[in-house]
Amino acid sequence: MESSFSLAAFLGQFLVGLSRAMILFIVASGLSFILGVLRVPNVAHGSLYMIGAFAAHAIATALGNHPAGFWAAMVGAPLIVGGISLAAERLLFRHLYEREHLMLLLFTFGLALILGDLTKMTWGADYRSIVPPPFLQGSLDVLGTALPRYNLFLLLVGPAVAVALWLVSAKTRFGKIARAAAVDREMVGAIGIHVSWVFAWAFVLGCMLAGLGGALVSPTISVTLGMDHTIIIEAFLIVTIGGLGNIWGALVGSLLFGVTQSLGVLVLPQFAIVFPYLAVVLILTFKPTGLLRSVW
Amino acid sequence: MLWALGLWLALFFAPLAAGRFTVYLLGVILVTGLLAMSLNLLVGHGGAYQFHHGAFYGVGAYTAALLITKTSLPAWVGLAAGPLAAAFAGLMIGSLCIRLNKLYFGMIQISLGSLLWILALRWYDLTNGDDGIHGIPLPEALSGSGSAFTFLLAVVGVCLLAMHRILESPFGTTLRAIRDNPQRCAAVGIHVRRHQLTAIVIATFFAGVAGVLFVVLEGSVFPDMLFWVLSLEIFIMCLLGGWFTFLGPMLGAAIIVLLRTVVGGFTEYWTLILGVVLILLIFFLPEGIMGAGHRLRLYRRRAAGPPSRGGDRAAG
Amino acid sequence: MLQVDGLCKAFGDFQAVNGAWLTVRQGDLVAVIGPNGAGKTTLFNLITGHLQADRGSIRFREQEISRLPAHEICRRGIARSFQIANIFPRLSVFENVQVAVLSAKGLSRHLLHPTRRLVREETEGILERVGLQDRRLDLAGSLSHGDKRILEIAIALGNEPELLILDEPTAGMSPEETAATLALIRRLAREQGLTILFCEHDMEVVFNVATSIMVMQHGSTLVQGPPLQVRADPAVQEAYLGRD
Numbered sequence: 001m002e003s004s005f006s007l008a009a010f011l012g013q014f015l016v017g018l019s020r021a022m023i024l025f026i027v028a029s030g031l032s033f034i035l036g037v038l039r040v041p042n043v044a045h046g047s048l049y050m051i052g053a054f055a056a057h058a059i060a061t062a063l064g065n066h067p068a069g070f071w072a073a074m075v076g077a078p079l080i081v082g083g084i085s086l087a088a089e090r091l092l093f094r095h096l097y098e099r100e101h102l103m104l105l106l107f108t109f110g111l112a113l114i115l116g117d118l119t120k121m122t123w124g125a126d127y128r129s130i131v132p133p134p135f136l137q138g139s140l141d142v143l144g145t146a147l148p149r150y151n152l153f154l155l156l157v158g159p160a161v162a163v164a165l166w167l168v169s170a171k172t173r174f175g176k177i178a179r180a181a182a183v184d185r186e187m188v189g190a191i192g193i194h195v196s197w198v199f200a201w202a203f204v205l206g207c208m209l210a211g212l213g214g215a216l217v218s219p220t221i222s223v224t225l226g227m228d229h230t231i232i233i234e235a236f237l238i239v240t241i242g243g244l245g246n247i248w249g250a251l252v253g254s255l256l257f258g259v260t261q262s263l264g265v266l267v268l269p270q271f272a273i274v275f276p277y278l279a280v281v282l283i284l285t286f287k288p289t290g291l292l293r294s295v296w
Numbered sequence: 297m298l299w300a301l302g303l304w305l306a307l308f309f310a311p312l313a314a315g316r317f318t319v320y321l322l323g324v325i326l327v328t329g330l331l332a333m334s335l336n337l338l339v340g341h342g343g344a345y346q347f348h349h350g351a352f353y354g355v356g357a358y359t360a361a362l363l364i365t366k367t368s369l370p371a372w373v374g375l376a377a378g379p380l381a382a383a384f385a386g387l388m389i390g391s392l393c394i395r396l397n398k399l400y401f402g403m404i405q406i407s408l409g410s411l412l413w414i415l416a417l418r419w420y421d422l423t424n425g426d427d428g429i430h431g432i433p434l435p436e437a438l439s440g441s442g443s444a445f446t447f448l449l450a451v452v453g454v455c456l457l458a459m460h461r462i463l464e465s466p467f468g469t470t471l472r473a474i475r476d477n478p479q480r481c482a483a484v485g486i487h488v489r490r491h492q493l494t495a496i497v498i499a500t501f502f503a504g505v506a507g508v509l510f511v512v513l514e515g516s517v518f519p520d521m522l523f524w525v526l527s528l529e530i531f532i533m534c535l536l537g538g539w540f541t542f543l544g545p546m547l548g549a550a551i552i553v554l555l556r557t558v559v560g561g562f563t564e565y566w567t568l569i570l571g572v573v574l575i576l577l578i579f580f581l582p583e584g585i586m587g588a589g590h591r592l593r594l595y596r597r598r599a600a601g602p603p604s605r606g607g608d609r610a611a612g
Numbered sequence: 613m614l615q616v617d618g619l620c621k622a623f624g625d626f627q628a629v630n631g632a633w634l635t636v637r638q639g640d641l642v643a644v645i646g647p648n649g650a651g652k653t654t655l656f657n658l659i660t661g662h663l664q665a666d667r668g669s670i671r672f673r674e675q676e677i678s679r680l681p682a683h684e685i686c687r688r689g690i691a692r693s694f695q696i697a698n699i700f701p702r703l704s705v706f707e708n709v710q711v712a713v714l715s716a717k718g719l720s721r722h723l724l725h726p727t728r729r730l731v732r733e734e735t736e737g738i739l740e741r742v743g744l745q746d747r748r749l750d751l752a753g754s755l756s757h758g759d760k761r762i763l764e765i766a767i768a769l770g771n772e773p774e775l776l777i778l779d780e781p782t783a784g785m786s787p788e789e790t791a792a793t794l795a796l797i798r799r800l801a802r803e804q805g806l807t808i809l810f811c812e813h814d815m816e817v818v819f820n821v822a823t824s825i826m827v828m829q830h831g832s833t834l835v836q837g838p839p840l841q842v843r844a845d846p847a848v849q850e851a852y853l854g855r856d
Contacts, residue, residue, distance in 0.1 A: 035399075039399070041399060041402070041403055092575065092579075095579070096578065099582075100582075101398075102345070103578050103582060105345075105402070106531070106535070106574060106578055107574075107575060107578055109528055109531075109571075109574060110571040110572070110574035110575040110578065111571070111575075112571070113525075113528070113567045113568065113570050113571030113574065114567075114568055114571035114572065114575075116567055116568075116571075117565045117567045117568035117571070118568065120565070121565065121568075229523075229524075229525075233406060233407055233410045233524070236403045236404075236406055236407050237403075237404075237407040239403070240400055240403050240404055240407070244399065244400065270418055270420075271418060271419075273414055273418070274411065274414065274415070274418075277407070277408070277411045277414075280407065281392065281408070284392055284404065285392065288395045288396055288400075289396065461723075461724055461726075462723055462724075464726050464727055464728070465722055465723050465724055465725055465726065465727055466714045466719045466720055466721070466722045466725065466727050466730060467720065467721055467722060467723045468727070469703070469707055469710065469711060469714070469727045470711055470714065470715070470720045470721075472700070472702065472703060472707075473700045473703060473707070473708075473711040475702070476699075476700035476701055476702050476703060477698060477699065477700050477701075479662070479698070480694070480698045480699065480700065480767070481683075481711070482662075482681070482682040482683045482686070483660060483662070483682055483683075483686055483691070483692055483694075483698075483768075484686060484691070484711065484712040484715045484716075484767060484768075484770065484771050485683050485686035485687045485712075485715040485716065485771060486683055486711075486715050486720055487683050488683070491720070491721070494721070540702065
């Protein structure tokens with residue numbers, strides 16, 4: 001009796017960890033993509049994730065919590081985030097490409113600070129949450145544990161995003177140029193491609209993934225200020241253990257992070273969040289370049 | 297440098313001449329300035345992406361606070377242990393970060409520093425979590441606000457002198473060479489990583505001193521001291537004051553602390569203002585106030601006469 | 613003094629160095645020539661430890677150095693300059709050289725002596741030898757391209773090397789600057805008794821200055837010998853000189 005209960009608990013936690021990993025992956029893959037192409041760790045990524053969640057809530061509420069509102073939010077929130085990032089990139093960020101690398105990095109810091117407070121101004125410090133459409137509510141019984149349907153939905157979305165991102169970067173002209181720019185930007189400039197626009201779209205695409213992550217997470221947690229801080233640190237860790245700029249690395253890192261954390265809950269609930277960090281320290285001690293190859 | 301020494305000596309009379317709040321504010325500036333200057337050792341002079349320097353400030357403060365409140369050791373032992381603990385944390389995190397390129401360094405550091413923040417926040421039994429630790433009893437000699445300030449000023453003075461000495465030594469010159477061109481440094485026989493790691497240990501030691509001084513000043517510690525936004529704030533102080541100069545970060549700290557005190561009275565959106573300040577700096581004043589001043593003097597001297605001693609050192 | 617045998621290095625599928633060999637004797641002035649992409653710079657990077665070889669051996673003073681890190685190789689007496697101006701732009705010209713001298717004397721890690729009183733004479737001496745003494749207080753980043761390349765050599769000299777490796781020392785220089793630099797190299801070899809290994813594009817330069825020439829092609833050594841012998845070598849004529 002005792003052991004079957006803990007097996008179920010284990011399985012349940014494992015699947016919760018997996019679905020959490022999918023959100024982490026979507027956010028981290030965007031971060032990793034920007035890193036790969038622009039070589040800038042976008043610190044504002046967490047804020048864009050938070051804005052994605054708030055925007056999703058705003059859209060869903062505006063449509064009266066109708067099931068269609070949920071889907072509109074999932075599409076609309078990333079677009080809003082994309083718009084914000086495009087504006088920031090074209091108006092300010094692009095003027096820094098020729099400058100010292102540290103300045104690019106600090107710019108994203110500044111953006112994170114500004115966007116954080118703008119979110120506070122616009123939406124305030126309340127807690128909010130979104131209701132998913134009926135067929136994603138409730139639980140399914142899997143191997144004796146009740147699994148929220150929404151988590152299963154996330155388990156489908158995550159791989160779909162991974163495949164889509166892989167298709168974009170491996171099969172499209174934009175993806176090929178972006179990858180070439182990551183390795184050798186002089187060369188790409190020399191063959192007459194407007195590198196600045198390649199950077200812009202890479203930046204926007206990465207940021208939209210943060211927005212999508214925020215929208216997708218909004219039914220599972222309460223949307224509130226401060227959710228940007230933890231996610232950005234987690235995404236940084238995931239990207240470093242996965243190998244900078246490597247999308248598959250981001251996937252591996254997310255799985256590792258999500259699963260160790262949720263299994264840690266079974267051992268030491270108060271310090272569950274410490275477990276993924278310990279895993280990361282171990283990995284970096286023995287394999288400092290990350291699990292998979294960095295793109296450059 | 298003489299004016300700085302004069303200013304320092306003059307500040308010893310501040311508790312006699314100025315009101316309580318002014319003296320407290322001066323204390324905050326000195327502590328934050330020391331922290332920013334210790335960071336600048338690595339950023340401006342070492343070229344390292346030390347993005348979570350605040351974590352070591354927190355380690356120093358928490359070590360002192362915990363040793364004083366949770367053990368029966370004399371308070372002085374707690375105060376002395378803070379910087380050592382910070383330097384040890386610097387050694388540990390530094391040796392993990394140092395093995396890779398700059399970018400990894402910065403990102404891993406933010407992450408590991410945040411782990412310390414999480415510990416301070418979640419280990420409720422030890423740290424009181426979000427509430428922090430208050431009413432830390434200090435040694436008799438430091439209990440008055442005037443004597444606390446005098447102690448603080450003296451310690452900051454000694455630290456600045458030591459940092460200046462270090463930066464003017466071969467170690468400091470080599471550190472700046474590493475900042476400019478690590479590959480070339482390896483080619484002239486310098487063990488780049490060992491050198492940088494030493495710099496990290498030194499800088500985190502001084503961050504720990506600043507943390508202990510915070511305890512002396514406030515009598516309390518908070519988990520926010522280890523939060524990465526604070527680290528960013530001191531980074532901005534370095535940038536604002538002039539990160540290729542010696543005293544620039546102290547000036548930056550003074551400006552930011554005063555700005556926060558003034559602005560805090562009007563609005564709760566302090567981070568927004570901080571962000572705007574940062575972006576303005578990036579675009580218009582990337583070498584900071586003292587850096588720009590130095591450049592201006594250099595330019596005037598060039599224009600004025602023969603370039604006899606045209607380009608003396610950037611570190612003023 | 614330096615003996616390179618069967619050295620190989622690949623980047624992915626590209627075999628940059630593929631069976632290079634090279635002999636440098638005490639007092640030699642050895643030039644490595646070869647078309648662009650022949651692997652000259654890679655060879656230098658392998659010798660100085662900036663890259664690790666896949667196969668082959670590099671022996672300096674009878675000791676294997678191919679597995680050592682760059683800073684260790686430097687300590688054993690090999691200093692180098694780089695193809696691009698590789699200096700410390702925010703330090704003064706004086707400090708640029710001083711950093712190298714301090715390192716050579718094992719003083720880099722001293723914490724409390726003021727730098728400005730240390731190794732003055734050595735540093736001034738080197739600056740005078742290369743002719744940069746008038747610019748000693750200028751920021752290195754503000755020098756002209758030619759002066760930056762000279763400063764490069766001065767930094768390498770600061771290491772008090774036994775073997776000096778120069779990667780295309782005259783690249784991007786005007787004809788006058790090139791002539792001055794070559795005179796400097798020859799003077800260093802003669803007066804300081806330095807052994808010098810360099811690579812160069814300009815054939816005239818090479819045959820005038822070098823006492824021994826090694827020809828590289830597609831990452832391999834074609835031949836090494838005195839200038840006259842290399843000039844007469846049929847393989848070299850065909851592969852390289854014949855096209856001129």
